[in-house]
Amino acid sequence: MASKSTTGLFLRGFISTPKPRCSARPYHSYTHPPPPGPFTPVETAILSASLPHIPTHGFTHTTLSLGAKDASYIDASTNLFPRGAFSIVHYHLVTQRAALSKHKHILETSSQPGAKPPGIGAKVKALVWERLMANKGVIHRWQEALALMAQPSNIPTSISELSSLSDEIWFLAGDTSVDSSWYTKRASLATIYASTELFMTTDKSPDYSKTREFMDRRFEDSRVLGTVVGSVAEWVGFTAHAGLNVMRSKGVRV
């Protein structure tokens, strides 16, 4: 798995759906059990034991060794992870993405009668916020993770994780569009998430209120841009149809 996705071309991650086993995207079956995740049980044991050490030791090899020790494996077992500390980052990304589906209070429509159910947009926003808050414990170390993610050999996995996260959020929010907007929605959400996450690493305000405002502004920008593009497209379509119908009414055989 590791060699497959690291040697994958950088562009591949953009153009085709990358083939990592971690991606939930290809043919999500409801009757067959899901395919195994990207980590073996041993790897999962070591990585999950590493997580408590992140706040003190960061996304480093030390954390990985401490995790191996805690999971009662020998130090050399960190050789299981040819990508070293990036494996912790990857594990964090995968587990936190999977944890999103547990936020039932967002996903389920409110039980109070008469209350307006939250729209897809509101759900998306709430899920993005929950995902950002999942980084709260490690946010002072998160720039190390961003540096690891930006290393050339790790970029395909990072991009694929970001797009999986974006896909997961739209799916959980109940979006069912399968036209070109599938791409624009995921791309814009990925941009919003990545920029807000970067903003959050420098945010010292209580309860991350500045981050919240930043995120709201990004969503608003994206909404305005979407409305403008949509209106222009609608106008062009309407004018073309009207023109064609005028020609038909004049007897032109079109």
Place this chain on the structure above:
Amino acid sequence: MALYSCGRSTLLAAHIPVYDFLAPSLINITRSTRSVRHLSTSAASNAQDASSNTPGSDAQSHPKRPSKPLTQAQRDFLTSALRVNQAGELAATLIYAAQTPPIVKAHPHLRPLMKHMYDQEAGHFDTFNSLLAKHRIRPTAMYPLWTVAASALGWGTALLGREAAMACTEAVETEIGDHYNGQLRYLLDMIEGMESRGEVIGEDLRELVGTIRRIRDEELEHLDHAVENDAKKAVPHELLTGVIRAGCKGAIWISEKV
């Protein structure tokens, strides 16, 4: 099924050594009954036939859940198959939508047929849209391109006249029929292989086989309609159908990939 229409004419030619339109209607009785079609869009009966043909559909009686995940190859196949089917139905809806105004203006008697074919295609498109959303499959990246190309194809052939429009339908539906048959063959092989290994097959796979079977039959019905409406009389018939079929093949190939 794709061979059905040509099979019928060769059969007739074998028995009656004259052009079939010269034969008295008594002999041609099979043809006249067939040409009276009721244009109903709901094909529930077809769907039921299809599901009863599915091998091992008795699995419904014991609702055991499948224990093994689908392999990467199987999921890759299902992903690209559903994606290309959605792209194809998108194109088909747009072709008929673009063909309808010029054709109906010149030949008002074709209005019910065009509407019927459009309605069926719109139903297929909805089916695949919901399947894509349900199974979290990425739609084709060529979506805008296919939109433009299909509308242009439908409109262009409609301007060339009724025969050309019908030749377009003939070419497209021949390709699509072959394409769906290929998918069905693969799916049935896959199900057979899984059954022989003793794996339980998910309900969604069985349903998919039924759905594709029903849609395939409806597409081939359109092919018969096109041939009945003088598709073969389009002037450069070979050229027109050849180009359109090559275009379809290319589009299918691309949509399977991206």
